Amino acid sequence: MQLFGWQELEAVGRDVGELLLPPQQRAAGRGFAQFAPDGQGLAVGVPLEIVAQRRDGSPVPVEIVVAALPAEVGAGASAFLRDLRPRRELEARERLRQQRLDEARTALARSQKLEAVGKLTGGVAHDFNNILHIISANVQLLLKSNNNAEKRLRSILDAVERGSKLSAQLLAFARRQPLHPSVVNVRSLLERMDSLLQRAAGESVAIDLAGGATLWNALVDPNQLENVILNLVINARDAMGGKGKVTIALDNLSIDSAAATADPEIEPGEYVRIAVTDTGEGMPPEVMERAFEPFFTTKPEGKGTGLGLSMAHGFVKQSGGHIRIASVPGEGTTVSIYLPRTMAEADDLATALAGKPAQ
Structure with missing residues (x-):
């Protein structure tokens, strides 16, 4: 009875339900009383998980197994109880470990996805940038030689600038932009x-x-x-x-x-x-x-x-x-x-x- 905080002299002779079960669960303890006269009641040898109560009223999860005892008169039984708290704590730690592992895998997959998209984006941005440089250079040459097309050429230059900005954004995402820290x-x-x-x-x-x-x-x-x-x-x-x-x-x-x-x-x-x-x-x-x-x-x-x-x-x-x-x-x-x-x-x-x- 050390698990439940009872001294031997306090526990001997008292109803097991009163000692171990909260008031709302004491009806389950009547199975022992039924077991005594007819050998029925609690299932013999079948583990049962319940929430027991310590002497101070605090709950403690336990596993209980009832075993029949031979008796000259009537029937007898003994109950074996095991504290489930260490197992529950181990299960909780394992769930937390698995949760963190799943989160790490998800984060890794997301990082790898962004890395793959970044490499693709960087290649596209560099190629796009090279094309923009060629267009820009030719347009500037045309501006110097053909004033009649100035409005159209300036529109092209504006498009080039927008494309250059897009290229810079893509390079930033791909982590390949030139930085000056x-x-x-x-x-x-x-x-x-x-x-x-x-x-x-x-x-x-x-x-x-x-x-x-x-x-x-x-x-x-x-x-x-x-x-x-x-x-x-x-x-x-x-x-x-x-x-x-x-x-x-x-x-x-x-x-x-x-x-x-x-x-x-x-x-x-x-x-x-x-x-x-x-x-x-x-x-x-x-x-x-x-x-x-x-x-x-x-x-x-x-x-x-x-x-x-x-x-x-x-x-x-x-x-x-x-x-x-x-x-x-x-x-x-x-x-x-x-x-x-x-x-x-x-x-x-x-x-x-x-x-x-x-x-």
């Missing part, structure tokens, strides 16, 4: 972008910059980071229908090996985190699963290319960082960017250049 204080960069972000978001959107007073420095291409943050703010504006609040939160984050194990795509280390949160309509899980895929968009036709988040994903990964989306339908979305910390000091000139508005 420098030591950047992200807080300073965002403060210099304040007016640009507000113009892009519109007067009906409030932008709040939170945290970052003691922010670490990051080694990142400042102009590309500006473009990514600008795109995230524009996406947030669209998700809110042009009215709401966007919060850009900055903080330092140390990720240890245990936290990295829970998320197999992120490496242990020290990061500068940029979290862009909106008060928009949010994303259902099936949309979040595809958010980083190139050309995937939930916006109406002609309202978006579907390359904004995929470009951000490629840039952050190429910079040695990570990007995550958390969203609740009806409550809003948070896109978090993790940039590796650098111990170098931000250069004044580099920081000043980082503050130039994105073109």
Whole structure:
């Protein structure tokens, strides 16, 4: 009776149901009383799982097996009870291990899918870019020699510029764009972008910059980071229908090996985190699963290319960082960017250049 907290002298002679079962389950204990006179009642030798009760009233899951005992008069029985808590804990750990394994496999499959699409996208973008260079060069030659065709040629040049922008976005997703990293204080960069972000978001959107007073420095291409943050703010504006609040939160984050194990795509280390949160309509899980895929968009036709988040994903990964989306339908979305910390000091000139508005 040690399992249940009873002393031998307290337990001997008392009804087993009163000792081991909660009040609502004591009817099951009457099987012992039926067993005594006629040998019937509880199934002999068949394991039964029940929730017993300790002396202090706390529940304990047990397995009970009843065995018949020979008796000169009447019938007898003995019951063997086994504490199921160790087995339940082992099963729970195994379920958790299997769940994490399944999540890791899913994350790996998603990463491999994006990697494969990225390689294909990079090849297409480079070929496309080469064609655009040839067209652009020939058009510029024509502009110098034929003024009568100037309007048409300028239209062609405009198309070339749009194609070049598309190519740059594809290269960003494929992690093959040329980067020029420098030591950047992200807080300073965002403060210099304040007016640009507000113009892009519109007067009906409030932008709040939170945290970052003691922010670490990051080694990142400042102009590309500006473009990514600008795109995230524009996406947030669209998700809110042009009215709401966007919060850009900055903080330092140390990720240890245990936290990295829970998320197999992120490496242990020290990061500068940029979290862009909106008060928009949010994303259902099936949309979040595809958010980083190139050309995937939930916006109406002609309202978006579907390359904004995929470009951000490629840039952050190429910079040695990570990007995550958390969203609740009806409550809003948070896109978090993790940039590796650098111990170098931000250069004044580099920081000043980082503050130039994105073109």
